[in-house]
Amino acid sequence: MIRVPFLDGKQVAVMGLGRSGTATARALLDSGAAVLAWDDSEAARAAAAEAGIPIADLMSADLSKVALMVWSPGIPHTHPEPHPVAERARAAGIELVCDVELLARARPGNRFVAVTGTNGKSTTTTLLAHVLAAGGLEVAAGGNLGTAALDLPELGEGGIYVLELSSYQLELVRSPTLAAAVLLNVTPDHLGRHGGLEGYVAAKRRLFDFLGPNGKAVIGIDDQHCTTIAQELLARGLDLAEISVEHYDAHVAAPDGTLRDEGREICDLAQLPQLPGRHNWQNACAVHAMASALGLAPETIVAGLATYPGLAHRQELVAEINGVRYVNDSKATNADAAEKALVCYENVHWIAGGQAKEGGIAALAPLFPRIARAYLIGEAAEQFAATLDGKVPFTVCHELVTALSAAHNRAAPGEVVLLSPACASWDQFRSFEHRGDTFRQLVRGLA
The missing domain is CATH 3.40.1190.10 (Mur-like, catalytic domain)
Known part of the structure; x- marks a missing residue:
């Protein structure tokens, strides 16, 4: 943890209690600052309060003694519309910074x-x-x-x-x-x-x-x-x-x-x-x-x-089994990101789908010849099937476990089983990390 001794004895507001906001509040408290923390999410406030972080509604709290406001970057403070707390802080002459x-x-x-x-x-x-x-x-x-x-x-x-x-x-x-x-x-x-x-x-x-x-x-x-x-x-x-x-x-x-x-x-x-x-x-x-x-x-x-061992969920080589490489590219949540993975391999058994982004996978058509077969999952399965019909062999699998099993049974030595969904994960998983972790766990179960 980083201590911030220059704020010892000062009153500091923290807006947003996600990963960075919670870490900021802990560091400030450890450094002797008086903290006023807020998040618009009731669940986030409850978790922070349970961790001992003082909660105060920054829309109504007295800000006259606040020396600094630490702002979560994910919360709009200018565009498209500034959060009311940001407007209130600026009106009071309080500097907004991030961690x-x-x-x-x-x-x-x-x-x-x-x-x-x-x-x-x-x-x-x-x-x-x-x-x-x-x-x-x-x-x-x-x-x-x-x-x-x-x-x-x-x-x-x-x-x-x-x-x-x-x-x-x-x-x-x-x-x-x-x-x-x-x-x-x-x-x-x-x-x-x-x-x-x-x-x-x-x-x-x-x-x-x-x-x-x-x-x-x-x-x-x-x-x-x-x-x-x-x-x-x-x-x-x-x-x-x-x-x-x-x-x-x-x-x-x-x-x-x-x-x-x-x-x-x-x-x-x-x-x-x-x-x-x-x-x-x-x-x-x-x-x-x-x-x-x-x-x-x-x-x-x-x-x-x-x-360099590589970064999880970004073309992460999970395993090579009987000459077949299994690659976790769960971070590819749109077609542009999936393109960067598909261009790297030939004879790809491609696991794709989830919660589709605008435009789907039509832009990937120049790379379709690289795909040996597609295995489609999630909400986008039928939409992607329509795009691939007559161009790439595919199987509508719906679930990741089914798709991986089918790809594993078909892939030959020298080929690649690639999870690069070109979709968000929220239809079936908590996050792209959860999706990638699930894929990794399933692949290791094949070895």
Whole structure:
């Protein structure tokens, strides 16, 4: 847990009692702060109260002595409509920040590096932390991914916090000083929360405002939004490394799977099965650029890349049974995400379905020749069957256990059983993690 001694004796409001809000309230109480905590969910309030967190309705509580309000990034505070508590806090002149801001203020003796982008943040964050740790550095990773910022351990002087930051969090930080920062890519997402595409891009661009005097900016240049931002960063005179899996002339590039730094070949990423596909090559390029900026030698970085175990539910190789690979890509909750997995394999026994997103799987038609057979589950089974009819053999299985059993019985050595649903999970599971955990457990029962 991170202590925040600069708030000892101060009154601090916490809005939102999910993972980060609960961790924040605990850290504040442990640091001697007086906490006023609230969540619009009665269940969340009850759980927090049971954990000893003081509950106060921030719409009616006296805020005159509140020094700071720690805001859960998932709650709208500007667009599409600001939460009434945010309006009340601003009217009272109370600063809204997220937990990452408290971490930065509490640990001035540590180094911070940050990762953002529409896609690839979590893999890049965990991969960078793994490479740095393998290189002998003291590291902790969290933020938007996994461990909440104030639940991270207190590192020694010079230890490195690797933080995944969402666009929501970037709106609520004020003062971190970053040793390195990477923006992987930008595609339209969360537009309602940012007042449109321009606001979303601005939130991502804001990451580079926090670079320290000798900080390293790293940016993917494979989409127009990031290319424009890169030009702006160069005009500002920042120390910039461009990364690409499309252009050989980027500082760090891997269009053909060979990672190159200023044209010098570093390693063959295609030989790393835990980092399949061009999207993961972009992640590896980012990690190489960031780790190099933090002082690691190329051979140390390559050794770390080679030992990365992968991230759960993102093309996670669960097992290989009788020559058949079983891959858990439960995080693929839309067609765009499933495309990144399907393009990596041939002769795929594809388990797909769940709660469909707009557009379904029609956009995946160019990849249909890679699919040996589809096994359809959940609410989207009939819809997906209509899309695949006459193009891909399929079986409507409804349940994951039935789909896996059918795929297991049909798959031949050298083929892949891939759970990449292209759907949300909520029709049959609590979350994509629950869906992936269930798949993993079922596969291990086959061995």
